[in-house]
Every structure is written in structure tokens, then in C-alpha cells.
Amino acid sequence: MKITSPLDPYISKSQFKDLKSEILTTIKKKGYYILQMDHSFGELLDSSLNEYRRLITDKKYRINPSTSSFRWEDIKENYFTKYSIGSTNGGGYPIAQLLKTTYLPSSIEFLSKSKSNIFKLSRFLVILRNLLSDLPISFGYSPKTEKFWNASRIHHYPVGGGFMSRHLDEKFPEIMKSSMIPFLQVSVSLSIRSRDYFQGGGYVIDKQNKNQIFTDRTLESPSSITIFDGSGLHGVQEVDPSEVFTFEPIKMRAALFASTYPFIS
Ligand SMILES: [Fe+2]
Numbered sequence: 001m002k003i004t005s006p007l008d009p010y011i012s013k014s015q016f017k018d019l020k021s022e023i024l025t026t027i028k029k030k031g032y033y034i035l036q037m038d039h040s041f042g043e044l045l046d047s048s049l050n051e052y053r054r055l056i057t058d059k060k061y062r063i064n065p066s067t068s069s070f071r072w073e074d075i076k077e078n079y080f081t082k083y084s085i086g087s088t089n090g091g092g093y094p095i096a097q098l099l100k101t102t103y104l105p106s107s108i109e110f111l112s113k114s115k116s117n118i119f120k121l122s123r124f125l126v127i128l129r130n131l132l133s134d135l136p137i138s139f140g141y142s143p144k145t146e147k148f149w150n151a152s153r154i155h156h157y158p159v160g161g162g163f164m165s166r167h168l169d170e171k172f173p174e175i176m177k178s179s180m181i182p183f184l185q186v187s188v189s190l191s192i193r194s195r196d197y198f199q200g201g202g203y204v205i206d207k208q209n210k211n212q213i214f215t216d217r218t219l220e221s222p223s224s225i226t227i228f229d230g231s232g233l234h235g236v237q238e239v240d241p242s243e244v245f246t247f248e249p250i251k252m253r254a255a256l257f258a259s260t261y262p263f264i265s
Pocket residue numbers: 167168169230234
């Protein structure tokens with residue numbers, strides 16, 4: 001399926017031209033770039049957060065075991081949810097963590113038919129990542145021929161200590177290297193610090209000065225996108241450790257990622 005006017009209405013073609021070199025230069029130097037968007041994008045983030053809250057309170061989506069895996073085909077039209085607790089639940093190198101992950105349906109035909117704001121947001125992030133990586137705008141939506149797919153997923157860190165320890169993304173960048181496809185992480189936090197949770201949250205380590213930079217939305221910057229090189233250090237600091245632990249989605253830190261995963265038939 002052809003997607004027209006790629007980043008409209010949030011970034012115009014001429015804006016993107018200037019932005020692209022600024023983003024890539026900064027990432028090379030510092031390892032990350034925080035893109036400040038306008039108010040309408042913040043509204044899309046808020047409506048996506050509300051959709052996520054409704055989604056996970058809907059009991060028809062079952063929870064899968066932490067160690068379970070799936071293929072692109074398994075989630076063409078379905079969500080896939082699991083808790084990631086401990087450090088041996090993913091396919092990659094062990095990273096201690098405590099969160100709930102929900103993968104979005106993977107088929108572009110299914111996504112295109114839906115009116116969901118989360119899907120709209122996820123497609124926007126995919127297109128942005130593809131344009132920054134000099135890939136076709138809809139790259140990752142034809143995995144059988146392209147050999148990669150867009151793994152869009154929501155990471156939900158509960159208050160009471162949800163976290164992901166400091167790490168580098170190692171497994172996928174290695175695979176990407178041999179395919180010449182860059183591994184840029186494009187993500188947004190859906191929750192706002194000082195509104196949905198108060199302490200901790202997503203961070204990257206600045207390559208230049210080694211400072212820890214929190215990247216989540218805040219009340220001062222409620223419409224931001226984080227673009228970072230996954231081969232640099234990053235993590236999620238314990239979310240509201242002084243609260244009583246709960247996966248209830250009233251208070252939490254949630255983020256949406258759009259990454260490319262290799263397609264395994
Ligand atoms: Fe990571």
C-alpha cells in the first residue's frame with residue numbers, strides 16, 4: 001500500500017529537509033535527539049494513552065507467558081501481550097526488567113482499516129524512522145519481500161518500581177549491520193512525568209558528556225519524540241518506587257516504539 005504525504009500534518013516536507021540533517025548530526029555526536037512537536041501531536045499522544053488504557057482493561061486480550069515468542073504472521077490482526085519480568089525472557093542478551101509489553105497488529109492492511117490513534121501514531125513513527133534511515137516510507141510493511149517488519153509495541157512500566165536496567169541494544173543492530181539497515185530507535189512516551197507518574201522514567205546517556213538525560217514527555221515538553229542510537233547506553237529508571245506496585249493503568253509510564261525486526265518465515 002502506498003502512503004502519501006508522509007509526515008503530514010505534523011511535519012511538512014520542507015521542515016523535514018532541515019530537520020533531518022540536524023537530527024542525524026546530533027545523534028552522531030550525542031547519541032540521541034529529542035524532537036519537540038506541536039500541541040496537536042501532544043493530543044495524539046494523549047489520545048493514544050487513553051486508547052491503551054482501554055485496551056488493557058479489555059479482558060479479551062489474553063496475557064502470554066513471559067518466555068513466549070511469536071512470528072510476524074501470528075500477530076497480523078492481533079495484539080500480543082506479555083509481562084517481561086527478570087532478565088531471561090527476551091530473545092536477546094539478558095537485561096533485567098519489569099514491564100508489560102503489548103505488540104500492535106503487524107499487517108498494514110489491518111492497520112489502514114482501523115481508526116485507532118495508536119496505529120496512526122505508530123505509522124507516523126515508522127515513516128519518520130524510514131525517512132531518517134533513507135528507506136522507502138512504507139518499509140517494514142511487506143516483510144516477506146523486505147525481510148524486516150515493523151515491531152510496534154507499547155512498553156508499560158508500572159508504578160512501584162517498573163524498570164529496565166541500563167543496556168545497549170545488541171542483538172538487532174548486529175543483524176542490521178550485515179543488511180546495511182541502520183538501527184535507529186524512534187519512540188514516544190505516552191505518559192507525562194508529573195501527571196501520570198512522578199519519579200524515574202526513560203533516559204539515554206549522552207555520548208559526549210556522559211550525562212543521564214531523561215527523555216520522557218513532561219508538563220513543559222508534552223509533545224516530544226525521542227530518536228536515539230540503540231547502540232548507546234539507555235534504560236528506564238524505577239518508576240515511582242515509593243508507590244504501591246500495581247499494573248493498573250491509572251498511574252504508569254508508557255512508551256510506544258517502532259523498531260524494525262528481522263522477518264523469520
Ligand atoms: Fe533498548
